[in-house]
Amino acid sequence: MAALRRAHSTANLVLRATGSTTSRSVLPAAVNAGNRHLFSRAKPAYPGHWPLNTLENAFMAVGSGLMALKDPRRHDMVATLGETTAGYALPRMRDAMLASAEGRRILRKRPSVNSDTVDMEWLKTLPEGTFGRAYITWLERCGVTPDTRAPVHYIDDPELAYVMKRYRESHDFYHCLCNLPVNVESELALKFFEFFNIGLPMTLLGGVLGQLRLTPDKRHRLFSEYLPWALKCGGGTSKPLIGVYWEERWEQNLEDMKKELGIFDPPPAVWRRPLSEAAKARKNKLAAEKAAQERADLEAMGQKPPQ
Amino acid sequence: MRTVSARFNSTTTPNPSNENSRPAQTHFGFRTVDENAKEDLVKGVFSSVAPKYDLMNDAMSMGIHRLWKDDFVSLLNPGRRGPIKILDMAGGTGDIALRMLDHAREKYADRDTSVLVSDINPDMLKEGMRRVRQTMYHNTPQIGFQVANAQELDPDIFPDNSFDLYTIAFGIRNCTSIPDVIKEAHRVLKPGGTFACLEFGKVDNPLLSQLYEVYSFSVIPMLGSILASDRESYQYLVESIRRFPSQPVFAQMIRDAGFTTGQDFSGQGGAWRDLWGGIASVHLGVKA
Numbered sequence: 001m002a003a004l005r006r007a008h009s010t011a012n013l014v015l016r017a018t019g020s021t022t023s024r025s026v027l028p029a030a031v032n033a034g035n036r037h038l039f040s041r042a043k044p045a046y047p048g049h050w051p052l053n054t055l056e057n058a059f060m061a062v063g064s065g066l067m068a069l070k071d072p073r074r075h076d077m078v079a080t081l082g083e084t085t086a087g088y089a090l091p092r093m094r095d096a097m098l099a100s101a102e103g104r105r106i107l108r109k110r111p112s113v114n115s116d117t118v119d120m121e122w123l124k125t126l127p128e129g130t131f132g133r134a135y136i137t138w139l140e141r142c143g144v145t146p147d148t149r150a151p152v153h154y155i156d157d158p159e160l161a162y163v164m165k166r167y168r169e170s171h172d173f174y175h176c177l178c179n180l181p182v183n184v185e186s187e188l189a190l191k192f193f194e195f196f197n198i199g200l201p202m203t204l205l206g207g208v209l210g211q212l213r214l215t216p217d218k219r220h221r222l223f224s225e226y227l228p229w230a231l232k233c234g235g236g237t238s239k240p241l242i243g244v245y246w247e248e249r250w251e252q253n254l255e256d257m258k259k260e261l262g263i264f265d266p267p268p269a270v271w272r273r274p275l276s277e278a279a280k281a282r283k284n285k286l287a288a289e290k291a292a293q294e295r296a297d298l299e300a301m302g303q304k305p306p307q
Numbered sequence: 308m309r310t311v312s313a314r315f316n317s318t319t320t321p322n323p324s325n326e327n328s329r330p331a332q333t334h335f336g337f338r339t340v341d342e343n344a345k346e347d348l349v350k351g352v353f354s355s356v357a358p359k360y361d362l363m364n365d366a367m368s369m370g371i372h373r374l375w376k377d378d379f380v381s382l383l384n385p386g387r388r389g390p391i392k393i394l395d396m397a398g399g400t401g402d403i404a405l406r407m408l409d410h411a412r413e414k415y416a417d418r419d420t421s422v423l424v425s426d427i428n429p430d431m432l433k434e435g436m437r438r439v440r441q442t443m444y445h446n447t448p449q450i451g452f453q454v455a456n457a458q459e460l461d462p463d464i465f466p467d468n469s470f471d472l473y474t475i476a477f478g479i480r481n482c483t484s485i486p487d488v489i490k491e492a493h494r495v496l497k498p499g500g501t502f503a504c505l506e507f508g509k510v511d512n513p514l515l516s517q518l519y520e521v522y523s524f525s526v527i528p529m530l531g532s533i534l535a536s537d538r539e540s541y542q543y544l545v546e547s548i549r550r551f552p553s554q555p556v557f558a559q560m561i562r563d564a565g566f567t568t569g570q571d572f573s574g575q576g577g578a579w580r581d582l583w584g585g586i587a588s589v590h591l592g593v594k595a
Contacts, residue, residue, distance in 0.1 A: 050538060056525055063533040076536050153538075297433050301452040302464070 042156045049161070050153045052084075060084045060154065069209060079150035082202035083164060089200045090160040093167065096198075096240040103243030110162050111247055113169035114147050123250065131176075131257050132250030138176040141271065146172060166242065167200065173246050177254075177263055178233075181271045184210070185218050189226035189266060196235030198242050225267040237262035333483060336546030345483045346456075350428055352540045353399070353481075357430040359535040360400055366530050367541075372477075375587045376402055379476065379505045382580070382589060386411030390419030391471035394495060396457050396488075397478020398424035399431035401438050401450075403505075407474075408444055421448060423470075425455040426478075458487035460495060468497045476505040480551040489564040496594045502566055506557075507548040508581060508588035515584050523548065554579045554588055566592030 041051035061084035097103030155161040195203040411417035531541025558578035568578040
């Protein structure tokens with residue numbers, strides 16, 4: 001603990017020397033969330049912050065875990081589980097970021113990743129083999145956008161809340177770097193990878209609980225092929241990916257980047273049809289049915305349906 | 308997942324003498340908002356909670372709201388003196404309406420009592436219509452649905468002196484101007500008709516009140532986020548309960564609109580009846 005504090009103070013000095021203006025707590029947040037006790041909450045520290053006391057945090061952790069298991073499409077519950085079980089992992093992640101100049105730049109500038117900040121059109125013009133081009137190709141191949149991340153609500157320290165947000169937004173970059181699609185087995189493989197690389201408890205929870213829903217042969221493949229890869233690559237050869245400033249590296253050659261970061265490819269995965277196509281078709285059908293029912297209801301209750 | 312995220316920072320008190328300055332303010336939970344904004348905010352909350360409204364009621368009150376509504380309907384005893392016309396205001400998902408019709412039918416073999424279910428929010432009414440489709444009252448003259456604002460009822464659809472019973476259950480605290488609602492109720496009721504309001508009240512017992520406080524502000528928003536992905540709407544709901552006037556004050560508001568009520572105490576002959584220590588209470592008034 002004392003060593004952590006020393007390391008943090010040193011990092012603090014370095015930051016101040018480099019002209020950082022972010023206000024920073026001297027102690028790790030797990031100690032600084034000493035505003036949070038069994039029955040008392042911290043004060044709201046940023047927009048969207050919903051402080052919880054320790055009992056409430058435990059309740060939310062259990063409740064969101066059960067709900068996420070019951071209905072894995074409840075991304076907000078998965079996000080809540082991640083935040084309520086983060087514990088000491090977030091300060092560790094923040095310290096990993098502080099350890100490199102690149103990570104310190106991220107903490108200072110606090111960039112966001114969404115379709116407003118990422119110029120998708122420009123990425124398409126980048127040459128083959130660059131990270132940016134690979135990323136946009138991956139997005140289109142899987143049919144996802146960088147916009148689906150739930151906001152952070154339950155982390156008391158604003159900087160750690162940003163670290164959590166950054167982790168969530170970087171998830172797709174890990175997908176791209178490791179060349180994994182978005183089906184369940186690949187997501188779980190990536191969760192294990194993230195656990196060995198970053199150490200957030202939720203990633204382990206997600207991997208361990210998520211694999212319960214797999215068929216036996218997929219589970220066997222996950223544990224016999226992907227888990228060793230996750231351990232060797234995520235925990236062994238690769239640098240902490242949380243400190244990578246992705247937005248500065250669009251034009252970097254992908255293979256060079258992987259070598260620099262110590263990533264090697266996992267066993268080949270199954271790539272299916274892009275998510276968006278199937279989802280869109282389903283959505284259209286449901287929307288048409290709903291619209292018909294709504295017109296009938298509105299007429300019955302005395303309102304004119306929109307033309 | 309839709310959340311109410313309006314931010315209103317103004318805290319000035321109402322200024323009736325100066326019409327050119329900013330409009331009058333009112334409360335929205337613990338926030339202060341413009342009066343004309345409150346209606347839309349409340350509409351947003353209820354459109355957001357509508358699909359899971361019944362589930363959340365069960366979860367938040369651990370099913371107790373069913374007992375309260377059963378008590379409410381038994382007390383009003385529709386059908387005892389023949390078929391009646393009921394206006395169920397803020398009737399949304401149809402809990403009270405269906406209970407009324409079932410009570411009249413089962414106890415008095417009454418198939419002529421009718422309920423007009425009204426709500427300002429079409430999404431809540433849609434849920435009600437969906438539920439009625441599962442019952443025998445669908446497509447019968449016994450039940451109807453109408454979008455309406457309780458403070459300003461359209462005289463063509465809600466003529467003067469036309470209903471025997473006006474009920475509003477857990478709805479009046481969300482209205483911007485409670486006196487206007489009671490005034491409209493007075494207008495549309497027949498002479499001798501009853502105004503009945505089931506609403507959350509103030510708890511006197513200090514131990515119960517403390518437990519209730521913790522439960523309201525801790526457990527309910529958490530249940531809202533877990534079950535309905537919507538912590539903010541449920542935070543508003545528990546705040547709005549705290550903002551509602553106490554039982555004696557509300558009884559006086561009912562009298563101010565022209566109704567006759569009982570004395571200021573809880574129980575038989577009183578202006579209200581507390582349920583579960585005052586967590587909910589039933590207010591009754593009769594139009595002279």
